[in-house]
Amino acid sequence: MPVPADALILTTAAMRAAEAACAASGISLAELMDRAGAAVADTAWRMAAGGPVLILCGPGNNGGDGYVAARLLAGRGAEVRLAALAEPATDLARAARARWDGPVEALTPETAPAPLVVDALFGVGLTRPIGNDLAALLRRFAGRRVLAVDVPSGVDGDGGHDWTPPLPADVTLALGALKPAHVLLPAAAHCGRVLLALIGIAAERAVRTATKPVLAAPAATAHKFNRGMVLVRAGPMPGAARLTAAAALRSGAGYVVLSGAADAPFDAIIAEDGTRFEERLDDARVGAVVAGPGYPVADALNRDVAAALDSGKPLVLDAAAIASALPRLRALGGAVPAILTPHEGEFAKAFPGLGGSKIGRAKAAAAEAGAVVIYKGADTVIAAPDGRVVAAWPGSPWLATAGTGDVLAGACGAMLARGGDAFDAAVAAVGWHIARARAIGRGLVADDLVADDLLKD
Incomplete structure (x- = not known):
């Protein structure tokens, strides 16, 4: 899942349009969430290396990805805890929550950390900075390894605002496509190593990452003027x-x-x-x-x-x-x-x-x-x-x-x-x-x- 050359970069609005196009083509949003959650679980499994995992879930679809990942990790025998900021607020997140049969803690100042913390709180849907109280709560997990789902919570996914996330990531797993926050400062500096989960999203490559540079050898018929x-x-x-x-x-x-x-x-x-x-x-x-x-x-x-x-x-x-x-x-x-x-x-x-x-x-x-x-x-x-x-x-x-x-x-x-x-x-x-x-x-x-x-x- 390393980011390939010429990778797609989508804004929040373009990502939503791409997801809608997937749904129109017969790939349901629930299927996309399952694929995203599976990618999160795979990445967390490797990062945790057998250790305990704490997944922080928000009320939206980013949290839904976290519920899916928790279920799959538990099925592999991982020690998983799940702490929710609030009850699921979307149909997809509620369905994902219903398939998780373990306990759900409330995310509070008393929530105990784990060696690996998965940040599935807000993702790219955030439209304002995180409030001071929640920011202080999240900073308690600093020093643990952090896997962010799509973007670290508190980052503007479109890269237009300078919002500092309270919990920078060691690894960020981009879902479907890169987002501007993964390649623009200051957000990119908070993402750690960025990986890409290709979950079936397709869109026009108007914005992309750079290809590998190659200084090609001159042609056999080259001379100093036609080389430029x-x-x-x-x-x-x-x-x-x-x-x-x-x-x-x-x-x-x-x-x-x-x-x-x-x-x-x-x-x-x-x-x-x-x-x-x-x-x-x-x-x-x-x-x-x-x-x-x-x-x-x-x-x-x-x-x-x-x-x-x-x-x-x-x-x-x-x-x-x-x-x-x-x-x-x-x-x-x-x-x-x-x-x-x-x-x-x-x-x-x-x-x-x-x-x-x-x-x-x-x-x-x-x-x-x-x-x-x-x-x-x-x-x-x-x-x-x-x-x-x-x-x-x-x-x-x-x-x-x-x-x-x-x-x-x-x-x-x-x-x-x-x-x-x-x-x-x-x-x-x-x-x-x-x-x-x-x-x-x-x-x-x-x-x-x-x-x-x-x-x-």
Whole structure:
């Protein structure tokens, strides 16, 4: 039940619609609950390793999953206790409760803990934070191993609210599909290890997890120009653009030109006077242009971004180049393939006033800009104007250091220069970036990402 690559991510509303579609196709909601409860029982059985289990049941269907799991665990001979917050309030939960023939304790401050606590209290249906009294009660179980059913109780399943659960999970078992809370901070940090129980839910994969990154070998007929030629525009801080150019070459570009820098990080990169930038834009072999790294807001940046847009070349826009390009990008309506790579501060400046979860904000920004948006962070989200979204969780915390965004911009340039879909290019670049960071690990600095060939197929 580990989470596979390309896993489905559903909001609470989308999950309910998927469950309704299952029911319409002949798979009853009771059957889905039985499957979910069986998955919870299997996971708890492995986690408990023969020890006692305490299952905390809420009044809704999440609690119903807990009643099913308790019955199945008891049937295997496990020592199971069940503590309920309230009487079941749904038909499904009441039916599941009726099939449990053991005692049900009231969940109170006197409820004794167990080595494994299964949190089946609220799941994704919670619409407000847990009250102080219940939160204090649940915190009494801290320090025990905790298995959360779908999401830890007190977490907003859609990831739009920063609610801190009183009982973070060691393991969270996602039912049917991942939820935004499993891949977005701060909720994801409270979920522990996330497992996925495929109980028969099907839906359109508009939002998904990232696939495994693979840096494919060039074709037998490849040469340096058809592998992708990338033009990187250096600004007043050329070190950033040097990282970008090096990353473009490392991530598969066949030819890289660094315009406006005195020298290049590798001899294989062509460094030339910035006055030739517009001349280079007329080169039909250029497959992508990268602008923004190390280039603060100034008239020169605006001129270079405008020239790049006028060229019609596919673009990667980072840092201050994002806000500079946005008015024209909106007017172009997606006519120029573009990838924007804002971090949190740059995103807020470029797309003020957007609400909801990070996934929702990224989708809205991509639609507004007519461009692919890589909303960077430990919980990076990649969104396309047509509504496709990939969540690249987990990333690497070691990427939180200066210059790593410049490296990502270069990887985006290399992937985009090959031709094809800008969204696929962005997903590939983010995957390459995270894989490099994981290969390096502790003490990473941005230069390490382009220093040698770490990524293996």
